[in-house]
Structure formats: structure tokens, C-alpha cells
Amino acid sequence: MKTLYAFIIGLCLLSAAAAQVKPPQEAVLDRFLRYVKIDTQSAEDQTTVPSTKKQFDLANLLADELKKLGVERVRVSEFGIVYGMIPGNLAADNSKVPTIGFIAHMDTSPAVSGANVHPVIHKNYQGGDITLPNDKTQVITVEKNPVLKELIGDDIITADGTTLLGSDDKAGISEIMTMIDILRQNPQIKHGNIAVAFTPDEEVGGGIDKFDVEGFGAKFAYTVDGEELGEISNETWSARTATVTFKGKSTHPGTAKGIMINSTYAAADFLTRFPKDMLPETTEGRVGFVHPYSSTLDIEESSVKILLRDFEISGLEAKEAILKKMIGETQSKFPDVKINMDVKVGYLNMKEVLKNFPQLTDYAIEAAKRAGLKPQMRAIRGGTDGSNLTFRNLPTPNLFTGGSNFHGKLEFNSRRGLEKSTETLVNLVQIWTEKSK
Numbered sequence: 001m002k003t004l005y006a007f008i009i010g011l012c013l014l015s016a017a018a019a020q021v022k023p024p025q026e027a028v029l030d031r032f033l034r035y036v037k038i039d040t041q042s043a044e045d046q047t048t049v050p051s052t053k054k055q056f057d058l059a060n061l062l063a064d065e066l067k068k069l070g071v072e073r074v075r076v077s078e079f080g081i082v083y084g085m086i087p088g089n090l091a092a093d094n095s096k097v098p099t100i101g102f103i104a105h106m107d108t109s110p111a112v113s114g115a116n117v118h119p120v121i122h123k124n125y126q127g128g129d130i131t132l133p134n135d136k137t138q139v140i141t142v143e144k145n146p147v148l149k150e151l152i153g154d155d156i157i158t159a160d161g162t163t164l165l166g167s168d169d170k171a172g173i174s175e176i177m178t179m180i181d182i183l184r185q186n187p188q189i190k191h192g193n194i195a196v197a198f199t200p201d202e203e204v205g206g207g208i209d210k211f212d213v214e215g216f217g218a219k220f221a222y223t224v225d226g227e228e229l230g231e232i233s234n235e236t237w238s239a240r241t242a243t244v245t246f247k248g249k250s251t252h253p254g255t256a257k258g259i260m261i262n263s264t265y266a267a268a269d270f271l272t273r274f275p276k277d278m279l280p281e282t283t284e285g286r287v288g289f290v291h292p293y294s295s296t297l298d299i300e301e302s303s304v305k306i307l308l309r310d311f312e313i314s315g316l317e318a319k320e321a322i323l324k325k326m327i328g329e330t331q332s333k334f335p336d337v338k339i340n341m342d343v344k345v346g347y348l349n350m351k352e353v354l355k356n357f358p359q360l361t362d363y364a365i366e367a368a369k370r371a372g373l374k375p376q377m378r379a380i381r382g383g384t385d386g387s388n389l390t391f392r393n394l395p396t397p398n399l400f401t402g403g404s405n406f407h408g409k410l411e412f413n414s415r416r417g418l419e420k421s422t423e424t425l426v427n428l429v430q431i432w433t434e435k436s437k
């Protein structure tokens with residue numbers, strides 16, 4: 001009987017505690033709708049960071065809002081990176097729990113305009129394709145977006161068909177800001193020190209090079225920049241770039257007989273030798289590729305630039321060997337052309353480091369489960385800011401934001417997507433506290 005009483009009292013306490021979680025001052029969806037209206041598009045091939053001054057508009061706003069949420073050491077660096085620290089609220093010693101960082105990026109892709117974004121809320125979605133109101137040719141179809149089937153009854157947020165939405169990555173920003181808001185409203189939720197940062201120029205690269213890892217002050221971090229609910233990533237490509245040059249000999253074509261060596265034919269021959277089943281347009285999942293993405297053709301000298309991508313170093317090496325074999329074949333056909341290959345190492349799969357810190361993804365999986373989600377690991381066919389940070393002593397896997405169709409006019413997220421992602425972050429800081437005791 002006594003145990004039954006204790007059990008019932010325990011249940012009451014538990015449900016009371018759950019009921020006591022106060023909502024944030026501003027709902028994550030409202031925050032999101034405010035942030036996506038601020039144009040923060042970055043630009044390719046700029047020499048400055050941030051690549052566009054307008055990214056400071058959001059940076060300064062976020063810094064103000066962080067201060068109002070009681071965040072300490074808030075600053076915007078000369079490169080437009082926003083930093084802040086939420087002090088832990090552990091009675092004894094905050095240093096017992098490692099400082100965890102959360103990072104999201106402010107810029108949107110240069111591929112599609114991010115000016116005058118008009119978010120549209122499709123309330124209580126009942127299935128079917130979604131036609132965007134201001135350009136009827138823009139249709140989010142169930143066929144291409146099977147995730148829509150899981151969003152029945154949800155409120156879906158899209159752009160109006162003329163711009164991208166900017167869920168990538170203003171969803172991540174809104175979710176981190178709302179996590180801070182919830183923690184402030186709910187001091188009973190125990191957590192260690194939490195570092196936050198919002199970065200510019202993720203879409204064009206370069207912004208993260210200016211990131212002050214030491215000043216940030218986190219031992220581990222998460223980028224909140226992924227897609228569908230539950231998707232967690234601790235793997236990115238390992239990347240190399242090869243440049244193959246073909247040297248010939250140019251002369252006046254009127255007197256070229258027996259002298260001219262036209263390198264363009266050798267380059268063209270080389271291009272026909274690429275394995276058809278190892279290209280970006282023929283691979284997916286964990287299969288890597290070789291990708292001739294740029295070339296110059298001239299009599300005297302031609303060149304082909306090639307991306308090599310694989311999740312395994314051995315896979316990259318195999319691809320390099322294939323290129324060498326192709327060069328050998330072209331060389332024997334064009335013995336007078338001098339062919340040379342130069343390979344540069346790009347970034348490395350962050351798994352090479354993250355495999356030593358399995359708790360980062362284990363805790364994230366647990367946090368997603370507690371939010372009622374079905375977490376799954378997904379390897380990213382690209383790089384992230386986290387892969388850069390991981391190799392600068394800040395191990396940083398990537399978490400979902402609930403968004404889909406990044407970098408295009410069909411981008412969308414949902415109320416539940418935003419709310420469940422936020423809930424996962426709140427769970428995650430608690431799990432770090434529980435596990436570090």
C-alpha cells in the first residue's frame with residue numbers, strides 16, 4: 001500500500017512538473033515568421049566577411065534579443081558573428097557539465113532571392129499538393145515530398161512562390177532562441193553553461209573561418225541546420241579537388257603542319273572516359289562521385305577541374321586511382337601532349353573525429369526520442385560549418401530543424417517541425433546535465 005501511495009504521489013509530482021513547463025514569451029513560429037522577413041542573402045566571390053552588409057541587420061537584432069533574454073557576454077564580431085553565453089543554473093558547480101554550444105547560420109542561399117519574403121501559413125493541412133499563391137507554377141507535390149504525408153493536421157509554412165522561405169537556417173535560429181526563452185521561463189529545468197552563436201556566410205563558405213572557437217567557450221557543439229524531423233548527422237563528405245592539365249603547342253594555323261599540338265583533343269578524350277555510374281547525377285546515399293565541374297580548352301593548354309567526394313578516405317583514393325588510369329589511357333592516345341594531375345585536399349568527413357565522441361549523437365538521439373520523434377542518422381552529401389569546427393577542436397554534429405527543400409522556392413517547414421525541434425534542444429541540455437553527474 002505504501003509503495004502504491006508513493007507511486008501515485010510520484011505520478012502526481014511528475015505530471016505537476018510537466019504541467020509547470022511554462023511556454024516561451026514568444027512562440028517559435030512567431031519568431032520564425034519575423035526572422036524570415038529579414039533579407040540576409042549572402043553573395044558568392046566576395047572578399048569580405050560577411051559577404052553582404054545586410055546580414056548585420058539580423059545579427060544586431062539577435063544580439064539585442066539575446067540581451068533581453070538575459071544572455072551574457074553578447075557580442076557581434078566585426079565579421080558579423082553573434083556570440084552569447086547562458087550561464088548554467090546548477091546549484092553546486094556548473095563546470096561539472098561541459099559547456100554545450102548551439103550554432104545556426106543567418107544567411108540564405110545566393111541561388112534564389114531572399115528579399116521580400118512573404119511567409120504563407122497553410123493551416124490544418126489536409127493532404128495533397130500545395131500550390132504557392134503568387135506563382136502557380138510552383139507546386140510542392142506529395143510525390144516529390146513524401147514527408148507531407150506526416151504533416152496532416154499540421155500548419156505548413158511556405159514562401160509565396162517568388163522567393164525562398166529561408167527556413168535554412170532561420171528555423172535553426174528560431175529554435176535556439178526559443179530554447180533560451182523556455183529555459184529562462186523555467187528555472188526548474190537544470191542545465192550547464194550554454195554557448196550560442198549565429199554565423200554569416202554559411203552558404204558561400206568562409207564565414208566559419210572567422211569563428212572564434214576559444215571565445216565561444218564550448219567543449220562540444222551542435223549546428224542546428226538539418227532537414228526533416230529526427231535527422232541527425234555526424235558524417236560529411238571527405239573532399240578533394242583534382243586539376244588535370246594538358247599541355248600542347250600553339251602556332252599560327254597557316255604554318256602549323258608538323259608543329260602544332262592541339263591539347264583540346266586530349267582534354268576532350270579524357271572527359272569521355274569518366275565512369276557513368278560514379279557521377280553526381282547517377283549516385284545517391286553513401287555512394288561517392290567524381291565530378292568534372294569546370295574546364296578550359298585552348299590549343300596550348302587545356303585543363304579540367306574535378307571534385308572527388310566520398311565518405312571514406314579509401315574511397316577517395318580509389319577515385320584518384322581511376323583518374324590516373326584515365327590519364328594513362330588518354331596519354332597513350334596523345335603521346336605529344338603533356339598531362340599532369342594536381343590533387344588538393346579539401347575537408348575531411350567529421351566522423352573521423354566524432355567517432356571518438358559518440359555521446360554527442362547518442363544524447364541527441366535520446367533528446368529526439370523524448371520529443372516523441374523517430375531519430376535516424378543521415379550522412380550529409382556535402383560539408384557543414386560543423387565539419388570545419390570539428391577539426392578545430394570543437395566536435396559539432398548537425399541536428400534537424402524540421403525544414404525541407406532548402407535553397408529553392410519550394411522550401412517549407414511546419415509548426416510541429418519548429419516546435420519539436422525546439423523541444424529536442426531543451427531535452428538535449430537536460431540530458432547533458434543528467435549524464436554528466
Ligand SMILES: [Zn+2]
Binds near residue numbers: 105168169202225
Ligand atoms: Zn543551412
